[in-house]
């Protein structure tokens with residue numbers, strides 16, 4: 018039988034694509050699992066930090082409310098009980114270079130605060146004096162708060178009347194009050210036009226320079242329906258920054274107001290921007306945004322939230338990094354499978370090369386014998402007859418001599434093809450020598466073997482031409498055999514018949530006949 022060297026390409030492709038598919042599926046699942054885990058870790062971290070912020074900010078809020086209450090009560094008291102100016106001229110010092118009046122009450126023991134008033138001294142402004150008196154009266158409460166909350170830098174009252182009272186005292190080179198304060202977020206967000214419910218406001222105080230960053234809680238003061246000013250607690254951002262950081266791989270969390278506006282972020286550019294989920298969004302679930310996911314947890318419900326945004330890019334990077342080991346192992350698995358398959362294929366090819374003639378792709382002598390061994394066992398069991406055809410190209414030397422070895426090789430390949438095409442499926446075809454081919458016809462009686470030989474011979478004689486003009490012919494020796502007959506002996510018989518065929522003029526099939534063979538042997 019004609020034998021193609023083959024490594025089962027479809028099988029190999031199937032195995033390879035299956036391994037790749039499984040690797041991709043596992044990799045894909047791990048990747049999705051990693052993304053969910055990142056979201057779940059981030060969520061519990063946010064919930065956790067929301068609680069810590071709740072207690073941190075809750076304390077601030079309680080103190081701010083207490084200050085506001087004290088202020089409002091004291092203000093009412095001083096407003097009702099003053100008869101004249103509450104301070105004397107000597108309590109005020111006008112600094113013309115800054116156009117500021119400094120107020121540091123000398124008589125009050127507890128005072129650690131200082132007021133800065135826009136413009137020249139203001140002893141004649143009773144409203145301002147009442148507010149100054151009230152602010153000054155806050156100093157002892159302020160001291161308690163400053164001691165209680167370590168991160169507090171200062172507490173101050175900013176009046177609509179154009180002054181600020183601040184405790185503890187800050188030298189004028191550290192803090193200089195000016196009209197710009199009324200443009201700062203803490204003021205703009207606190208005034209009734211922008212804050213009709215008079216809620217405490219969380220905002221950024223100070224400027225954008227890193228070492229001046231301050232986080233503030235401001236509370237508007239309203240007495241008898243009249244807005245007087247704002248009391249602010251100003252603190253360092255360290256504590257809040259720590260609570261807003263997850264880890265360096267992800268952006269930090271931010272504080273949002275109830276309109277999803279960023280009221281505090283370590284990224285100052287982001288303050289005032291809106292973080293809106295694309296589909297409305299609710300609390301305690303991850304919401305889709307334009308470029309990632311947003312999780313929001315309440316610190317003060319209805320007022321202040323902690324929110325965290327995971328960009329698709331950061332999740333992908335982290336998930337990739339986390340599933341890298343698994344991916345590497347999977348890829349290693351794929352590469353190993355490829356190598357094993359390659360080795361298997363190479364071994365198979367090598368084995369084939371040992372059994373197959375590289376020129377004609379027919380079995381060589383060794384291959385023919387190995388492949389036919391089980392067939393002979395089968396023939397023996399079934400007591401079937403069989404036959405050998407020994408086919409030899411006529412005058413092949415002349416072909417080589419006339420046309421060269423390359424054409425000679427092509428003729429060999431074509432003869433092999435013709436023999437293969439003319440045979441039934443169960444027959445075995447091999448290249449027995451230089452220009453000799455052997456065909457095993459299992460279960461074939463002599464007459465049928467003769468017919469098979471003639472089919473081959475005629476097919477070649479009629480159809481195989483060199484350069485479209487010179488016919489190639491073959492001579493065939495046919496050796497019939499019984500089930501138990503010896504292979505080598507039968508090959509020998511076929512050889513004798515072939516010799517006879519050559520003797521009789523070539524392009525002929527001769528069935529082995531012991532008598533004729535004897536005669537030839539005696540010649």
Ligand SMILES: Nc1nc2c(ncn2[C@@H]2O[C@H](COP(=O)(O)OP(=O)(O)OP(=O)(O)O)[C@@H](O)[C@H]2O)c(=O)[nH]1
Pocket residue numbers: 409410411412413414415417421422423424425426429450451452519523
């Ligand atoms: N091109 C080519 N020639 C081969 C190959 N193997 C053997 N031969 C040639 O086959 C020729 C066989 O020649 P001979 O044994 O004299 O037989 P012949 O010329 O075919 O004459 P008859 O068999 O008597 O008809 C030799 O010239 C070998 O060199 C091969 O693989 N390729």
